[in-house]
Amino acid sequence: MALHRFYQRSPSSVSHLVSNFRKRLCDNDPGVMGATLCPLYDLILEEPNSYKDLVVSFVNILKQVAERRLPTSYDYHQMPAPFIQIKLLKILAVLGSGDKQASGHMYTVLGDIFRKGDTASNIGNAILYECICCISFIFPNPKMLEAAAETTSKFLKSDSHNLKYMGIDALGRLIKINPDIAEEHQLAVIDCLEDPDDTLKRKTFELLYKMTKSTNVEVIVDRMIEYMINITDHHYKTEIASRCVELAEQFAPSNQWFIQTMNKVFEHAGDLVNIRVAHNLMRLIAEGFGEEDEGADSQLRSSAVDSYLRIVGEPKLPSSFLQIICWVLGEYGTADGKYSASYIIGKLCDVAEAHLTDDTVKAYAISAILKTFAFEITLGRKIDLLPECQTLVDELSASHSTDLQQRAYELQALLGLDKTAVESVMPADASCEDIECTNDP
Numbered sequence: 265m266a267l268h269r270f271y272q273r274s275p276s277s278v279s280h281l282v283s284n285f286r287k288r289l290c291d292n293d294p295g296v297m298g299a300t301l302c303p304l305y306d307l308i309l310e311e312p313n314s315y316k317d318l319v320v321s322f323v324n325i326l327k328q329v330a331e332r333r334l335p336t337s338y339d340y341h342q343m344p345a346p347f348i349q350i351k352l353l354k355i356l357a358v359l360g361s362g363d364k365q366a367s368g369h370m371y372t373v374l375g376d377i378f379r380k381g382d383t384a385s386n387i388g389n390a391i392l393y394e395c396i397c398c399i400s401f402i403f404p405n406p407k408m409l410e411a412a413a414e415t416t417s418k419f420l421k422s423d424s425h426n427l428k429y430m431g432i433d434a435l436g437r438l439i440k441i442n443p444d445i446a447e448e449h450q451l452a453v454i455d456c457l458e459d460p461d462d463t464l465k466r467k468t469f470e471l472l473y474k475m476t477k478s479t480n481v482e483v484i485v486d487r488m489i490e491y492m493i494n495i496t497d498h499h500y501k502t503e504i505a506s507r508c509v510e511l512a513e514q515f516a517p518s519n520q521w522f523i524q525t526m527n528k529v530f531e532h533a534g535d536l537v538n539i540r541v542a543h544n545l546m547r548l549i550a551e552g553f554g555e556e557d558e559g560a561d562s563q564l565r566s567s568a569v570d571s572y573l574r575i576v577g578e579p580k581l582p583s584s585f586l587q588i589i590c591w592v593l594g595e596y597g598t599a600d601g602k603y604s605a606s607y608i609i610g611k612l613c614d615v616a617e618a619h620l621t622d623d624t625v626k627a628y629a630i631s632a633i634l635k636t637f638a639f640e641i642t643l644g645r646k647i648d649l650l651p652e653c654q655t656l657v658d659e660l661s662a663s664h665s666t667d668l669q670q671r672a673y674e675l676q677a678l679l680g681l682d683k684t685a686v687e688s689v690m691p692a693d694a695s696c697e698d699i700e701c702t703n704d705p
Contacts, residue, residue, distance in 0.1 A: 327373045393430045439474060
């Protein structure tokens with residue numbers, strides 16, 4: 265133990281004595297052998313290839329310990345030398361990582377530990393958990409993965425918060441090797457969300473995030489949003505919201521579900537959501553899903569317009585969400601002919617009037633109104649300036665904000681242009697087009 269401490273403080277000072285660790289591995293005293301495992305573990309972490317020749321020795325020691333060959337004085341809660349077993353499993357995990365030959369020596373003893381495992385005691389469960397961790401590191405074996413998954417299932421179904429946490433962590437390790445393992449445990453994992461232990465819930469959400477695919481995204485994201493609504497930790501709420509957005513973008517089963525999910529995230533996460541997420545959502549609606557299916561993209565935009573018109577009048581909507589609503593209504597509010605320009609403009613005026621202290625929302629609203637007028641002029645339709653719109657323009661023209669003033673003046677100037685000029689300055693559905701700049705005077 266003293267030599268190990270010297271090695272930790274200054275490896276070079278005892279480099280000529282490191283061979284003593286190998287020798288003491290075969291010491292007749294189990295206490296000395298057990299103490300030797302700690303420095304050997306550190307050495308193996310640094311240079312595993314130099315200790316591959318000890319794999320068989322470690323396996324034999326583990327087998328003897330598991331078969332109760334050591335004196336009973338090393339037992340803990342009737343478990344044979346559990347801390348030696350755990351350290352040996354950690355060592356084998358490092359030595360067997362990516363090495364099929366080394367791992368092959370380990371499968372039998374690992375299988376024996378699973379079969380003889382004691383799930384009635386905490387220390388027994390600790391050994392089984394470490395065995396699962398070892399299985400997740402060494403070269404994969406179908407039978408070992410099956411045994412690990414079976415033990416993990418027992419952890420997940422336990423009434424103990426700690427065992428459920430271990431089960432969640434263990435399953436997270438196993439699905440990296442075989443994602444299909446998560447399928448049969450999905451309901452058990454989701455049930456962990458009902459547990460009052462907040463630490464377990466957080467660990468569960470981390471796992472659900474890794475387990476998500478197109479077949480289960482609706483269930484998982486809905487549960488994540490449900491949980492997000494009730495938490496008060498702003499930092500964690502922001503993280504959950506970002507992950508919901510990411511999963512929805514990646515696995516959305518339909519346009520309608522995607523828009524509804526985004527609405528819930530922005531409505532309940534408020535301004536905690538990174539503004540880049542809002543910009544990405546607007547870009548996604550504008551560009552579509554990138555599959556060159558114009559019909560599907562149009563349906564996406566129509567779904568967005570329908571949903572935003574339903575909720576635009578709700579109180580206490582976050583500023584970032586209102587910005588998205590105004591932008592979408594300005595770009596696509598009249599695109600499919602379902603809603604008249606006057607109706608869309610009226611809704612946008614209501615948004616601006618309801619948020620007099622939010623200059624950003626008012627800027628988005630007046631720009632959306634300008635785009636709506638521009639698209640109508642481009643189509644050769646005559647539209648009159650509504651009284652409430654004229655009032656809004658007059659207010660913004662006298663605003664202390666030069667940005668709002670400019671937008672109001674631009675709207676008034678655009679109303680005086682002909683169709684050709686408007687087409688040039690405000691082309692339809694061109695929000696994602698590149699802008700070419702020249703150096704010409």
